[in-house]
Amino acid sequence: MSASATGLRSWLTTTDHKRIGLLYFWTAFVFFLVGGLEALVIRAQLAGPNGTLVSAEAFNQLFTMHATTMVFLALMPLTAAFFNYIVPLQIGARDVAFPRLNAFSYWVFLLGGLFMNASFLFGAAPDGGWFGYANLTSKQYSPGLNIDFWLLGLQILGIASLAAGFNFIVTILNLRAPGLKMMRLPVFTWMVLVTQFLIITAFPVITVALVLLMFDRFFGTSFYLPAGGGNPVLWQHLFWIFGHPEVYILILPAMGIVSEVLPTFSRKPLFGYTVVVYSGVLIGFMGWGVWSHHMFSVGLGPIADSFFAATTLLIAIPTGVKIFNWIATLWGGQIRFAAAMKFALGFIAMFIIGGLSGVSHAAPPADLQQTDTYYVVAHIHYVLFGGTVFGLFAGMYYWWPKMTGRLLDERLGNWHFWLTFIGMNLAFFPMHFIGLLGMPRRIYTYGPELGVSTMNLVSTIGAFLIGIAALIFVYNMWRTRRHGAVAGDDPWGGATLEWSISSPPPPHNFDVIPTVASRLPRWSATQLKAIPEGAETAAPVHVPAGSWWPLIAASSLPIMATGAIGRMLPVVLAGVAILIVGIYRWAYEPFEA
Amino acid sequence: MTHATSLGLDSRKLAFWTFIGSECLLFGSLISTYLIYKGKSLVGPYPPEILDIPFTSFSTFDLLMSSLWMVLALAAVQRGDMKWAKVWLFGTALGGLIFLGGQVYEFSSFVHEGLTLQRNIFGATFFVLTGCHGAHVTVGVIWLLTLWVRALQGKLGPEHAMTVEITGLYWHFVDVVWIVIFTLVYLIQ
Numbered sequence: 001m002s003a004s005a006t007g008l009r010s011w012l013t014t015t016d017h018k019r020i021g022l023l024y025f026w027t028a029f030v031f032f033l034v035g036g037l038e039a040l041v042i043r044a045q046l047a048g049p050n051g052t053l054v055s056a057e058a059f060n061q062l063f064t065m066h067a068t069t070m071v072f073l074a075l076m077p078l079t080a081a082f083f084n085y086i087v088p089l090q091i092g093a094r095d096v097a098f099p100r101l102n103a104f105s106y107w108v109f110l111l112g113g114l115f116m117n118a119s120f121l122f123g124a125a126p127d128g129g130w131f132g133y134a135n136l137t138s139k140q141y142s143p144g145l146n147i148d149f150w151l152l153g154l155q156i157l158g159i160a161s162l163a164a165g166f167n168f169i170v171t172i173l174n175l176r177a178p179g180l181k182m183m184r185l186p187v188f189t190w191m192v193l194v195t196q197f198l199i200i201t202a203f204p205v206i207t208v209a210l211v212l213l214m215f216d217r218f219f220g221t222s223f224y225l226p227a228g229g230g231n232p233v234l235w236q237h238l239f240w241i242f243g244h245p246e247v248y249i250l251i252l253p254a255m256g257i258v259s260e261v262l263p264t265f266s267r268k269p270l271f272g273y274t275v276v277v278y279s280g281v282l283i284g285f286m287g288w289g290v291w292s293h294h295m296f297s298v299g300l301g302p303i304a305d306s307f308f309a310a311t312t313l314l315i316a317i318p319t320g321v322k323i324f325n326w327i328a329t330l331w332g333g334q335i336r337f338a339a340a341m342k343f344a345l346g347f348i349a350m351f352i353i354g355g356l357s358g359v360s361h362a363a364p365p366a367d368l369q370q371t372d373t374y375y376v377v378a379h380i381h382y383v384l385f386g387g388t389v390f391g392l393f394a395g396m397y398y399w400w401p402k403m404t405g406r407l408l409d410e411r412l413g414n415w416h417f418w419l420t421f422i423g424m425n426l427a428f429f430p431m432h433f434i435g436l437l438g439m440p441r442r443i444y445t446y447g448p449e450l451g452v453s454t455m456n457l458v459s460t461i462g463a464f465l466i467g468i469a470a471l472i473f474v475y476n477m478w479r480t481r482r483h484g485a486v487a488g489d490d491p492w493g494g495a496t497l498e499w500s501i502s503s504p505p506p507p508h509n510f511d512v513i514p515t516v517a518s519r520l521p522r523w524s525a526t527q528l529k530a531i532p533e534g535a536e537t538a539a540p541v542h543v544p545a546g547s548w549w550p551l552i553a554a555s556s557l558p559i560m561a562t563g564a565i566g567r568m569l570p571v572v573l574a575g576v577a578i579l580i581v582g583i584y585r586w587a588y589e590p591f592e593a
Numbered sequence: 594m595t596h597a598t599s600l601g602l603d604s605r606k607l608a609f610w611t612f613i614g615s616e617c618l619l620f621g622s623l624i625s626t627y628l629i630y631k632g633k634s635l636v637g638p639y640p641p642e643i644l645d646i647p648f649t650s651f652s653t654f655d656l657l658m659s660s661l662w663m664v665l666a667l668a669a670v671q672r673g674d675m676k677w678a679k680v681w682l683f684g685t686a687l688g689g690l691i692f693l694g695g696q697v698y699e700f701s702s703f704v705h706e707g708l709t710l711q712r713n714i715f716g717a718t719f720f721v722l723t724g725c726h727g728a729h730v731t732v733g734v735i736w737l738l739t740l741w742v743r744a745l746q747g748k749l750g751p752e753h754a755m756t757v758e759i760t761g762l763y764w765h766f767v768d769v770v771w772i773v774i775f776t777l778v779y780l781i782q
């Protein structure tokens with residue numbers, strides 16, 4: 001069976017990074033719509049004072065699942081879709097370093113996402129907030145299955161991210177085309193590399209936090225329970241040691257995408273490539289030293305507060321440096337306002353607002369006024385929607401033709417952009433004021449006397465505008481299947497290697513692995529040692545056959561988790577057995593990568 | 594399966610190093626949790642009453658020696674001496690098994706003396722930390738026995754030296770983690 005085969009079987013067993021990228025994309029996009037739907041119900045409930053659309057319990061589940069879904073099931077996997085599809089093409093490789101491990105990551109992600117959402121069927125969706133603070137998550141205060149689904153689901157998803165992290169680090173470091181030195185890597189690939197390092201260092205910490213919570217809930221320990229000698233603040237430390245790097249895990253790939261789109265549509269190389277790369281690396285390092293800015297209200301004392309305030313202010317510097325580099329890239333360029341470019345420019349504008357509100361709660365006294373209010377909700381949405389989602393949309397318009405062979409419609413793209421842009425500012429800008437006026441986050445309703453009713457209505461209208469824009473985008477993708485303009489190899493005049501091959505690329509990507517002599521190989525065509533037409537017949541490229549074992553091994557994890565949810569030890573053991581068999585068969589099946 | 598790689602380093606080995614880096618954070622978090630909760634138990638048994646340093650020193654010595662057997666196993670595989678490779682692979686696995694046996698004995702005697710997961714925060718942190726390490730040793734033993742069986746079947750030769758080398762990396766890492774745990778939990782009370 002070759003990788004160009006069709007049919008369900010070929011998808012279930014695929015190890016082709018492009019197919020896995022598409023699987024990631026569609027799965028994550030569906031979760032993105034689900035998370036968006038949850039947000040719309042939340043906004044409908046809050047459209048006016050004393051809303052009665054949903055109960056308080058349902059509201060708790062909605063905001064918890066909205067955030068959990070968006071962070072772990074939509075945004076991270078959407079970035080992973082581009083890691084998968086684009087990175088091997090940008091570095092001139094035929095696949096990732098470990099194709100079967102890559103398939104395993106995808107299946108674990110899919111099954112973990114389904115497991116997490118299966119909680120809705122039991123009326124027990126997670127309801128402790130996406131950062132699940134102890135001791136709200138203890139057996140005493142959350143006796144239901146809700147938190148169990150959450151902590152088991154997140155552990156499964158962590159495994160998917162970790163496996164992908166090892167894979168992509170090795171891929172980027174080790175599978176580069178000849179001549180493609182580290183400082184010639186496209187910025188997107190660079191940012192992916194930094195992101196993967198953050199993933200493999202941050203996820204073990206959340207795993208430990210979740211394991212300790214699991215012991216508290218399943219085996220009666222007291223890691224987070226003061227009555228037994230534990231301390232709920234430990235959860236906050238472990239969670240945010242993971243949580244702050246996680247923010248960069250979400251934003252750095254978007255920064256990478258924007259750093260590809262801006263030069264292409266300005267017809268200018270990225271201004272200060274080296275500085276952009278090093279500031280990305282610096283952000284990755286500094287991201288480890290700021291976590292307690294989420295904990296100023298705990299009362300850690302003046303020394304800890306000052307330290308984390310200072311590091312948080314400092315980390316704004318490399319971020320600001322990048323923004324100036326992007327603006328300088330535009331300066332004097334021949335700017336073409338394609339939809340991808342609009343989203344990239346929207347990213348810069350929205351991310352500046354999100355960054356500024358972020359700096360405003362770097363100061364502990366200000367933070368004490370803002371924490372747990374809608375001000376923080378405004379901030380995170382400017383960063384993760386105005387930042388990450390805009391960056392992802394830019395990437396979708398930019399790479400869609402490479403991934404499908406057809407261009408998304410620009411006129412619809414224009415509507416999509418402007419409705420999203422206006423919608424997001426209507427939805428999230430008023431939240432700054434709503435928060436400063438004292439409306440706490442995560443409360444299912446509010447009274448008219450708070451004086452935030454009109455602004456909440458505006459915010460809800462904005463949210464529904466975003467929803468309409470998303471529908472336009474869905475229609476655009478649907479329409480493009482048949483009616484989209486044929487893209488050709490290189491519709492934008494891009495500088496990097498992915499544009500040198502057909503759209504979509506053949507299963508083996510490159511007939512002949514290119515030799516790279518510059519940072520922008522296609523903008524200095526003489527330096528790209530292209531093989532003259534017909535001068536050399538490439539040796540037949542071996543394309544690995546698929547494998548069932550990644551899917552089978554991945555399936556063991558939700559089985560174990562289901563056994564744990566149902567307190568059924570034999571089911572857990574069956575999961576372990578499947579995992580062991582899966583690993584052995586995987587290790588010893590004949591498979592040429 | 595040898596491809597030219599950009600760094601000139603085997604991809605599986607590189608992946609394994611990144612995995613070890615990740616594992617450092619895992620054990621780092623668990624060890625930090627142990628240290629943060631040191632002396633915070635509300636009821637006994639407390640560590641000095643229960644930790645048996647001479648016994649655990651023997652376990653530690655056994656695990657250290659197994660690391661040495663691992664080095665000898667790799668050297669034997671690399672020079673194609675499969676007879677000694679089998680001996681040392683089995684010896685390494687046996688060292689791991691003895692360590693695990695010691696841990697089982699230690700855990701059950703602690704439970705006998707009243708220290709359980711639920712009893713106090715020392716019990717919780719101790720069992721989760723050392724249990725996690727024990728699980729790693731178990732994986733290592735299964736891995737080593739797998740290689741040993743394949744060597745017995747004649748399916749392991751010098752061409753698999755990289756596999757054995759990576760197994761060794763794992764084994765040494767687990768050993769080093771134990772030295773840290775032994776020092777912080779047992780020796781410095």
Ligand SMILES: [Cu+2]
Pocket residue numbers: 243244247290291293294
């Ligand atoms: Cu933060």
